[in-house]
Amino acid sequence: MSSPVASRFVGSAVHRKEDRRLLTGHGQYVADASAPRMVHAAFLRSDVAKARLNSVNIEAAKAAPGVVAVFLWSDFHEKFGEAWHAMLGQELVVPPPLAITDVRYVGDPIALVVATSRALAEDACGLIEVEYEPEQATVDYATAAADSNVVHAAWGLPSNVMVAVPFTPMSADLDETFGSVEHVVETTIVQNRYLCVPMETRGVLASWTPGLEELDLIVATQSVHETRNFFARYLGLDEGAVRVTARDVGGGFGQKMFVFREECAVVLATKLLGRPVKWIEDRLENLISAGHSRNELGHVRMAISADGVIEAITVDHVADVGAYTPCPAVMDPTLLPGPYRIPRLGFSTQMVWTNTMGKAAYRGPWMFETTAREMAIDVAARQIGMDPAELRRRNLLSLPELPFTSPGGKVFQEITPLETLEQALGMLGYDEFRKEQAAAREQGRWLGVGICVYVEPTSMEQSTLGTEGATIRIESSGKVVAFLSTTSHGQSIETTMAQIIADDLGVSYDDVTVVQADTQSTPYGPGTGGSRTAVIAGGAAHDAAVAVRDKVLGIAAHMMEAAPEDLEIAEGVVAVRGTPDRSLTIKEVATQAYTNAHTLPVEMAGGLEATIRFKPKRFPTWSNATHVCVVEIDPDTFIPRILRYIVSEDCGKMINPQVVEGQIFGGVVQGLGGVLYEDFRYDQDGNPQTTTFLDYLLPTTGEAPKIEIGHIESVSTTNPGGFKGMGEGGAIGAHAAVANAVGDALAHLGVNVTSTPLGPEQIFQLVQATKKERA
Amino acid sequence: MKPSQFQHHAPEQIDEVVGLLAEYGDDAKVLAGGQSLIPMMALRMAAYPHLVDIARVASLSTISASAGAVRVGAMVRQSRAERDASVAKVPLLAKAIPHIGHFQIRSRGTVGGSIAHADPASELPAVALALDARIEATGPGGVRHIDASEFFLSTWQTALDDGEILSAVEFPLWGANSGFAVEEIARRKGDFALIGALAGVTLDGARVARACITMIGVGSTPIRCHDAEAALIAGGADTDLDDIGRIAAAPLTPADDVHASAEYRQHVSPAIVRRALTAALKEARS
Incomplete structure (x- = not known):
């Protein structure tokens, strides 16, 4: 393949192709779609965390105005087949579409009402009489493993342990190290339960056409192709009989990566009714039943030498996966040492079931390794009396010493942990801040700084995730259409991929249209998630564009009686290098390729189209960043406020700096939200306590700090563009940075912050407890 | 999250409003902006078959x-x-x-x-x-x-x-030399206050001629802090406002909710009263 032309669009903040429709309210979401004879679905959900279903009486609901059908499990039984995702494997089955004999969390769907409007469907839900026989729910995941109340007792399971990995030393001399170092630091880090909360809730318009025997789905998903494959298996259809599209998706953050049981129920309903059924989840449903995240704890031990060298780190980790987990993605313990030169590692891990909503993936699903390590490092710094920036500085990897193989088996290269730390500290003026902090404390003000350094494994290889595809076609008009395997849900994919393609083809950015999220026109893709688009989809877009470019050059060379290697393309014109008056427009080449293809030499097939799948040279593509946060806590009210937020990041070459920074902004706000505002709570009986936005507090524009961003660019060699993924990093780094800032602000009072959330109530309790301890 | 069916009445005279309320009794509710009522109906915490919308009643x-x-x-x-x-x-x-x-x-x-x-x-x-x-x-x-x-x-x-x-x-209306302030603790701008204090003072030289202190988020109604007002009037403008805050907070019996405990609300009450009074006194002096 020939080398690409000089970059014109890659690297610049071109206007986003998505902006016109999204900013003017013309995005097309599931709620905007309709179909002839469409009816609306609502679920009756359990309001008990654990109970036998003695009876469910639907007679009144069936007779209610506008009701088309009321479905129970018995209506769906034996009407569907296999219910697994290729990425997660055949063992992890999507739970039954409706409860069978018992309910296992508040929100567990019991019945599906289909009516001529959503309001009437909700009216009818209110007429269903359920007789529950409540049982003791298991809610506290820290003690669930030993709890004799078993969440899945109805399946005959003996305990609440889904997965248990006993303590595994990854280094032979782990115990000796802990026995011989100057400092052993032990702490238990607890991260609270918070959620993806996409702006668009889940939703599907499912249309089964009898006679054609085809299923059409418009769905809020991160993966149209895996949704198609799932439902082909589920209904025993050929893949070609299932079409899945998602024109715009209002956020996913991992929640919409896999098919949910509710979507299964709606698909079965359209199949049984033979008419389109639409389900638009409301916010209450989304908060209680669309997949919960974080909610992990780890007992961390660190062995530290007298001069602050971290010699070993271990974790005993427990994660709550709820009752039915849509995606059991928890901490990757082998990533615990992170971007540090820590030579020894050990871990145990446990995933336990509880009578709560199940675990779903959320932007950096493995990220508890960062929270656990970075919060533990601050605990260690306080304990050994070393500045937390200095403790990190002494242990962080830097670019010149790479590649480095971690005790968890990770091979780090092309990352800049120490470099980003220094840049971020410089942006803050760290030493000056420490002076300002000391002066503030004299005046009774509580100021603190928190640091978080992490590596982000992007573009991973697991099962389906290793490749993406692209079909690029120059049409007979000379305009370009790119069919990509991605399912954008807010990543500006149309923009960034068009930038790459325009550069590689030598055409205008405005002449490239990107088509995605349609299973009948785009190449297979595993789904957009895992920070994979820039590297893998970008690689596919590049390779396909280069292949099409070569076809343009081949045909143009024939037309101009020149050698292809003497030609260049710029701004839509093919010219002989050094002889610009010998040129053709791409449109002229396209006319030849399509309209006069019969006049081409036999070895030239005509058309200007190529389909390519791309696989990076290595997995994963590492990126990294350092976050630094400054907070001030009001000593009267215990309200924390962020004064400064700094990110120094390295995502390699940036396709579009504005898109990169947008990803950082969004991720950081989610991460700080999980510390300062968001906290999904259950009471001891498993009743959710934060079921509206009145109680589940999202950070809004008013709470978002100004986020200052510094870039360090170490180019990746896993892909032709030199890109690295970075979509999840903001949410990974912000949690510990903010928690550590709160911890630092309270350190002089003797408070040791080890858990989140950290709202005014928690800060008040920490301060009071320390006062009592010291009294 | 859709309200159950209701009939929307849009009278233009207050007599009609009163007539509709008499006609439908407990089945009717006045709609006067709907910023609390409509969400409660959408969440099905409330259901009224008749909403009497008073937006068109010019008077x-x-x-x-x-x-x-x-x-x-x-x-x-x-x-x-x-x-x-x-x-x-x-x-x-x-x-x-x-x-x-x-x-x-x-x-x-x-x-x-x-x-x-x-x-x-x-x-x-x-x-x-x-x-x-x-x-x-x-x-x-x-x-x-x-x-x-x-x-x-x-x-x-x-x-x-x-x-x-x-x-x-x-x-x-209050007279000259008055000052007023609203102090709230809210998790986010625009949220219901975890706790708040509203204060007003009228100064007559160093004497506090009139005072009001009312707290929100600390009981089942807003609470007027009469003892604290009396203490401020007795003590004058230079009274230690932390003391006034403690007097205001002493009888309060706030409740727990997901955002803050009763203990927290109790603890921060004096400071909020002090802040509200400090601002009100500053305004009254200016």
Whole structure:
């Protein structure tokens, strides 16, 4: 393949192709779609965390105005087949579409009402009489493993342990190290339960056409192709009989990566009714039943030498996966040492079931390794009396010493942990801040700084995730259409991929249209998630564009009686290098390729189209960043406020700096939200306590700090563009940075912050407890 | 999250409103902005087959100032009151309104609707209580007035009789050398306050001639802190305001919720009172 032309669009903040429709309210979401004879679905959900279903009486609901059908499990039984995702494997089955004999969390769907409007469907839900026989729910995941109340007792399971990995030393001399170092630091880090909360809730318009025997789905998903494959298996259809599209998706953050049981129920309903059924989840449903995240704890031990060298780190980790987990993605313990030169590692891990909503993936699903390590490092710094920036500085990897193989088996290269730390500290003026902090404390003000350094494994290889595809076609008009395997849900994919393609083809950015999220026109893709688009989809877009470019050059060379290697393309014109008056427009080449293809030499097939799948040279593509946060806590009210937020990041070459920074902004706000505002709570009986936005507090524009961003660019060699993924990093780094800032602000009072959330109530309790301890 | 079916009535005269309330009794509810009612109906925490929308009753949307008071019609939107020249003569009301939700909410929410809803964490019931406002109620028997001190019975419970509508609120004017302040602890801008204090003072030299202190979010109604007011009046403008705050907080029995414990609310109350009084005194001196 020939080398690409000089970059014109890659690297610049071109206007986003998505902006016109999204900013003017013309995005097309599931709620905007309709179909002839469409009816609306609502679920009756359990309001008990654990109970036998003695009876469910639907007679009144069936007779209610506008009701088309009321479905129970018995209506769906034996009407569907296999219910697994290729990425997660055949063992992890999507739970039954409706409860069978018992309910296992508040929100567990019991019945599906289909009516001529959503309001009437909700009216009818209110007429269903359920007789529950409540049982003791298991809610506290820290003690669930030993709890004799078993969440899945109805399946005959003996305990609440889904997965248990006993303590595994990854280094032979782990115990000796802990026995011989100057400092052993032990702490238990607890991260609270918070959620993806996409702006668009889940939703599907499912249309089964009898006679054609085809299923059409418009769905809020991160993966149209895996949704198609799932439902082909589920209904025993050929893949070609299932079409899945998602024109715009209002956020996913991992929640919409896999098919949910509710979507299964709606698909079965359209199949049984033979008419389109639409389900638009409301916010209450989304908060209680669309997949919960974080909610992990780890007992961390660190062995530290007298001069602050971290010699070993271990974790005993427990994660709550709820009752039915849509995606059991928890901490990757082998990533615990992170971007540090820590030579020894050990871990145990446990995933336990509880009578709560199940675990779903959320932007950096493995990220508890960062929270656990970075919060533990601050605990260690306080304990050994070393500045937390200095403790990190002494242990962080830097670019010149790479590649480095971690005790968890990770091979780090092309990352800049120490470099980003220094840049971020410089942006803050760290030493000056420490002076300002000391002066503030004299005046009774509580100021603190928190640091978080992490590596982000992007573009991973697991099962389906290793490749993406692209079909690029120059049409007979000379305009370009790119069919990509991605399912954008807010990543500006149309923009960034068009930038790459325009550069590689030598055409205008405005002449490239990107088509995605349609299973009948785009190449297979595993789904957009895992920070994979820039590297893998970008690689596919590049390779396909280069292949099409070569076809343009081949045909143009024939037309101009020149050698292809003497030609260049710029701004839509093919010219002989050094002889610009010998040129053709791409449109002229396209006319030849399509309209006069019969006049081409036999070895030239005509058309200007190529389909390519791309696989990076290595997995994963590492990126990294350092976050630094400054907070001030009001000593009267215990309200924390962020004064400064700094990110120094390295995502390699940036396709579009504005898109990169947008990803950082969004991720950081989610991460700080999980510390300062968001906290999904259950009471001891498993009743959710934060079921509206009145109680589940999202950070809004008013709470978002100004986020200052510094870039360090170490180019990746896993892909032709030199890109690295970075979509999840903001949410990974912000949690510990903010928690550590709160911890630092309270350190002089003797408070040791080890858990989140950290709202005014928690800060008040920490301060009071320390006062009592010291009294 | 769709309300159950209801019939929307849009009368244009207050007599019609009263007539509809009499006709439908407990099945009817007054819609006066809907910023609390409609979400409660959408969540199916409340269901009313008849909503009597008072937005088209012109007489309920007037603001008038007399020598001693400003009368605000029930249907006056909070956003209008926020900018109204007459309302500006009631500084505590003007200062409280920006704390209500967000501007979109204030564009629909009304002064009377908020006071009749009587949420103990809301600002406007506390303003009415702090300023000794008079609530004007219109019912089948005509118009009567209820003192704010008698109006708020419990969470969402008022002294309005069945079939009565809150038609206006009269806010008395305070004299010269007065100052007012609203201090709140809210997790986010626009949230219901975890706890809040509204304060007003009139100075006569170093003497405090008049004082009001009202707290929100600490009980089932807004709470007027009479002992603290008396202590401030007795002690004068140079009293240790932390002491006043402690006197105000002592009798409070706040409740727990997901955002804050009773213990937290109790603990931070004195400081919030101190801050409100500090600001009010500063304004009174200026």
